[in-house]
Amino acid sequence: MHKKLLIPGPTEVSREVLEEQTRYLIGHREKEFSTLYGGITDKLTNFFQLTADIKPTITTGSGTLWFDIVARSVVKQKALACVNGAFSKRAAQTLQACGKETDVLDVEMGKAIKADAVAEKLENGKYDTVTVCHNETSTGVCSPIKEIAQMIRRDYPEVILAVDAVSSLAGDKLIPSEIGCDIIFASTQKCFALPPGLAVGLVSDRAIERAKTVPNRGAYTDMVEMFEFEKKHQTPFTPNVSLLYALDKRMDLLLAETYERVYQRHLNMAKYTQEWAKKHFEMFPEPGYESVTVSCINNTQYKNVKALNQQLADRGYLISAGYGALADKTFRVGHMGEWTVECIQHVINMIDEIWDLKSN
Ligand SMILES: Cc1ncc(COP(=O)(O)O)c(C=O)c1O
Incomplete structure (x- = not known):
């Protein structure tokens, strides 16, 4: 039986979106592709x-x-990586693995x-880039990204702030111009409710x-090249066209909602x-975050x-253990994604029953 995913990614993908991926392929240097991608x-x-x-x-x-991409294309001399969980730690390790000096x-x-x-x-060190994970999926903690970004814009305007919003963009309220960050990115298997394989x-x-x-921005990680190709509504390398069809559909659904x-x-x-x-x-995150x-x-x-x-699997659902x-x-x-409060309620009722929580 298919288990509906109430895990923090990949999340459930609707049949209508999955089916978009079965459309015939097009060449990524064709006009048709630029129309789709643009x-x-x-x-x-x-x-x-x-x-x-x-x-x-x-x-x-x-x-x-x-x-x-951030390590190779953005960090010039030295980065500050803010770490409060497994994914932000991985970001710090990646910067270091790319040979960038990182505190x-x-x-x-x-x-x-x-x-x-x-x-x-920032007062005590000279950094050109700061990385923060907005929504630490390993701990369920959401950091006050707007306050961080506004402090950086005001006091350190030369610093580039890169925000991992992998599990929050398209779910939480994150308008880049309101926040004041320079880079914000997300994987498609989270709030975008698509299969994994793309990032926005x-x-x-x-x-x-x-x-x-x-210098030395690499090839796949060269942000300058990426945005040169954006001007033609193309990508530098062969993209996953099937997933792009699905993303196109999801964007229609998100815009309609x-x-x-x-x-x-999501808040509900x-x-x-x-x-x-x-x-x-009790909740693991400190209250308010x-x-x-x-x-x-x-x-x-x-x-x-x-x-x-x-037991949930027998009823067609899956939640997640803790991380690491x-x-x-x-x-x-x-x-996240296409779930609704009614569905969450339904699954929580099942958990109550299995764990006999109602009587507690
Ligand atoms: C906050 C956060 N950052 C980064 C990642 C890594 O993303 P991916 O597995 O899509 O490469 C994840 C994955 O769960 C995540 O939750």
């Missing part, structure tokens, strides 16, 4: 209310590719990255200008899940999540 980037521009100085692009390659702002798991802590680091990047002209001054309603839907799912979690367990797309719950009752998933070091301590419910 249409999608126009839709991204509309949906994310992009101002003229912020350009969308789509990479064939998941969100992790953007760690490499780490290390924040305890479960806590958010705060503007004051970033400011203190929204990039400021400032960041593209920076890239022009950075509207940005505000997509956000409200988060509120419902987190109220339930607080009643029976809970993600709207993934709830990371402290398993204070030591319930067996593996056994739960076996938090595997046994927490469990996670992903409420």
Whole structure:
């Protein structure tokens, strides 16, 4: 039986979107492709209310590719990587693996990255790039990205801020021009509710200008080349056209739903899940910084999540254990993409029944 995915990515993909991928292929240097690709980037521009100085692009390659793009194309001398979980740690490690000098702002798991802590680091070191994970999927913590970005724009205008919004873009409220970040990226298997394999990047002209001054940008990670091809509504290398068909469809659906309603839907799912979690367990993130797309719950009752998933599987659903070091301590419910609060309610009722929580 197919298990519907309530994990924090990949999330459930509707049949209508899956079927888009069965369309006949087209050549990526044909006019037909530019019409498709340019249409999608126009839709991204509309949906994310992009101002003229912020350009969308789509990479064939998941969100992790953007760690490499930032390392290779953006970091010039030295980066500050803000780490508060497994994915932000991976970003820091990627910068270092690409040979870029990187300092780490290390924040305890479960806590958010705060503007004051970033400011203190920036006061004491010379950095040209800062990386922050907006929504740490491993801990369910959402960091106050607007406060961080505004502090950087105000006090360190030469610094480029790159934001991993892999599990929050197109779910949480993230309008790049309102935030004031330079690069924000997301994988398609999260809030975009598509299969994995693509990533969406929204990039400021400032960041593209920076890239022009950075040597050894590589090939697949060369942001300058990517945006040269954007001018022709093409990608430098062969893209996954089938996934682009699916993304085109998803953008139509997102635009029809509207940005505000997509956000409200995610917020409602988060509120419902987190109220339930607080009643029976406790939330892992520090209060006030809970993600709207993934709830990371402290398993204070030591319930067996593996056994739960076996029973949920019989009913056609799957939730997630904790990530990495938090595997046994927490469990996670992903409420991103096309899910609705009614569906979440339905699955939580099943969990109540399996774990006999109603009577607690
Ligand atoms: C916050 C965050 N960043 C980065 C990644 C890596 O993305 P991908 O697996 O699409 O490369 C993930 C994956 O779950 C994530 O949740």
